[in-house]
Amino acid sequence: MILRACAVSNPFLRRLAHGAPLTAAECAALVGLTRSQRSVGPRRSLVVEAEPVPRGLVVLEGWACRSKVLRDGQRQITDLLLPGDIHLQHAGLSEHAGHALDTLSTCTIAEIDPGQLAALIERWPGVARALRWSSLQTESILREALTNNGRRSASRRLAHLICEILARLRAVGMVDDGGFAWPLTQDDLGDVTSMTSVHVNRMVKELRTAGLIVLARRRMTVLDAERLAASCDFRPEYLHLAPGRTAPAE
C-alpha cells in the first residue's frame, strides 16, 4: 500500500505516529500539507529572533536548531530540530519570535500553510492529537535539557545529548546500526550543552577512549548504547516515544 510505504520513508509521518495512531486518510492529509518543499543550504537563517514567525515549517531532511544570542555574543542553542520535527508559527500571537531558527546542515524544508493546517486539525482528530503530542514532546525535551545542562557533569551531559539524538533519530528511522550523520561542529555542540568548544573536545575524547562512540568525518556511531545510557542516567521516557521504537534493537 502506497500510504504505508510513504509513512515508513517520511520522517514527518513516522514521528507523528508516535503521538497518535494515524489513519491512511490522515497520513495522506499530512503529506499534502508538506507539498511545498524547498532545499536550504547549511547555516542559513529561517527565522530571526526579533521578527514574527512568517509561517510554520517541517524539517524533512537535515538538522536545524533554535537559538538565542546574548548581547555579548554568546549563543545558546535551545533545541535541535531533527528530521520530522515541526516548527509551528504562532500565528499572530506575537510580533517577536523569541528565538532564531537556523539550519545546521543542508535541509529539506516544507512550508506549512496556516489555514490548511487549521482545517486539518478541525477535520482529523488523529492529526490534532499528534500535533498536541508534538508540542508536548518539544516542551519535555526543553525541560530535560535544562536539567541536563544544569545538573550533570560535562561528560554525562554530552553523553545524554548523544543518547537523546540517537533515540529521536531512531524514532524516525534514520539510524543505521548505531551510526548516523552528525552535522554539528564542536562549537555547535558547546552551544547546545552550555560549554566551550575546547571542553567539548576533551569530553568527546573521553567518550571515544571509553569505547562508547566513534565520531569522525561528520558521522557519529554509538558503539555501546546501553553503556552510554547507563553512564549518564538516560531514561527515554521523557521523549514520549512509542515503546519498542527507542530500544537499541528493533
Added chain:
Amino acid sequence: MILRACAVSNPFLRRLAHGAPLTAAECAALVGLTRSQRSVGPRRSLVVEAEPVPRGLVVLEGWACRSKVLRDGQRQITDLLLPGDIHLQHAGLSEHAGHALDTLSTCTIAEIDPGQLAALIERWPGVARALRWSSLQTESILREALTNNGRRSASRRLAHLICEILARLRAVGMVDDGGFAWPLTQDDLGDVTSMTSVHVNRMVKELRTAGLIVLARRRMTVLDAERLAASCDFRPEYLHLAPGRTAPAE
C-alpha cells in the same frame, strides 16, 4: 461591571488577557472553569513524574514549580508557576508526566475538567487563542531559562530570574511598589538557577550590597528595576506580555 472587576482581581483572567482580548462572556466562561477550588499547603506534591497527569489545574494564589530529580538526588526546577499560570493535562497523550509538580507556598488551586475545557475552546475563539498564547509563553520562558542558566554568570543569572518574576507578577497585578511575596528558600533558588545554595547566598548578598534588592522575611523588594534589568541584559519581549503592563510604572 462585575466581570471587569473580576478580571482585575483574578490572576487567571489577568494573565490570559495578555494573550488575547477576552470578551465578557469569555471571561465568565473561564471563571466558571475554575469553580472547583481547593487550598493546598506548601511543599505538597500535585503531580508525580512517572505517573500520568491526573487533570489540568490553574494556580490562583501562591507559587508552585515543575521539577526533575536525578538518580543521585540532584534537583532541577525547570519552571515556576506563579498566580494565573496553568498546567494543562495532556489528556491521554502519555502515561508519564515527565516532571513533578509541587507547591512552594500555600496555594489555591483550581482543578480543570478536561471536557469542559475542550468545550470552551471549541465555543470561544478568544479562549482558544489565549490558551495557545499561554503555552507559547511557557515554552519561551523555558528557552530563556536554558539560555540564562547556560550562558550567564551566577549573579546575572539570579538578577535575570528576579526581573522575570517581577515582570510576570506585575502582569497579574501582584506587585506593590516593587515588592512582592517571595516563598523561595535559597535551596529552591539554587535548584532554579542551577547553582548551590551557598553560591546563591553570595549572589544575593552581592545584589543586596549593590542596592538593587531587599530580601528579608520571605519578601522581595526590587529597589531599582531598571538598573537590575540593565545589569543582566533582561529584555522582557520573550514573555510576550501586552505592552505597558511590564514597565516599572503603570
Added chain:
DNA sequence: CGCTGTATTGACCTCCTTCAAATGCGGTGG
C-alpha cells in the same frame, strides 16, 4: 599546494562547589 575552518592539546586561571561551622530566626512549650 596553499587556504580556511575545524579539531586537538597544553598551561594557567577562576568561578563555583564542597565541606564545615556559626549565626540568626520563627515557633513552641515552660
Added chain:
DNA sequence: CCACCGCATTTGAAGGAGGTCAATACAGCG
C-alpha cells in the same frame, strides 16, 4: 519572658571542574 528546637541563612577555607588563551595539527577544497 525565656529556653530550646529546627530550619534557613551566612561565612570561611580549600579544591576542582571547566574556562581562557594560544599554539599546533589536520581535513576538505579550490
